[in-house]
Amino acid sequence: MKIEAHEVERRVETFKAAVQEAGLKLTHQRLEVFRELASSADHPDAHGIYDSVKHRLPTVSLDTVYRTLRTLSDLGLINMLGTAGESIRFDANTRKHHHFVCVNCGLVRDFENEELSALQVQEDLVGFGRVLETQIEVRGICNDCRNKS
Numbered sequence: 712m713k714i715e716a717h718e719v720e721r722r723v724e725t726f727k728a729a730v731q732e733a734g735l736k737l738t739h740q741r742l743e744v745f746r747e748l749a750s751s752a753d754h755p756d757a758h759g760i761y762d763s764v765k766h767r768l769p770t771v772s773l774d775t776v777y778r779t780l781r782t783l784s785d786l787g788l789i790n791m792l793g794t795a796g797e798s799i800r801f802d803a804n805t806r807k808h809h810h811f812v813c814v815n816c817g818l819v820r821d822f823e824n825e826e827l828s829a830l831q832v833q834e835d836l837v838g839f840g841r842v843l844e845t846q847i848e849v850r851g852i853c854n855d856c857r858n859k860s
């Protein structure tokens with residue numbers, strides 16, 4: 712599933728500004744990796760992004776794509792999704808949002824919900840650590856999986 716062009720451009724422009732602010736070089740490679748991630752609603756893993764960018768970046772390796780994604784993630788320019796037992800997936804949507812996750816095929820989709828975003832949890836979660844943000848994961852069966860069964 713593709714993200715609308717104007718939203719991709721918004722993400723890319725925000726990204727360019729953030730890269731500059733972070734004092735990072737805006738290389739062609741970083742830009743292409745980000746653009747690929749920003750264009751997809753699928754929250755792809757490094758493999759998926761590599762498969763898509765390797766046509767445009769013939770010299771790029773999977774390892775480079777992975778390291779680029781880790782760098783961008785460390786700087787908070789993209790987010791990582793931890794799904795247990797699966798490879799790490801990445802998210803270029805840095806707006807406040809939540810996820811619908813299909814428990815059958817692993818599909819991830821973004822949705823926004825002001826009420827959920829305003830949800831307050833206790834500042835210290837019973838000794839686990841300090842809360843930075845609250846992101847809701849809604850689990851379900853996606854329409855494709857429902858139609859197949």
Ligand SMILES: [Zn+2]
Binds near residue numbers: 815852854
């Ligand atoms: Zn599904």
Ligand SMILES: [Zn+2]
Binds near residue numbers: 804808820821
């Ligand atoms: Zn997301």
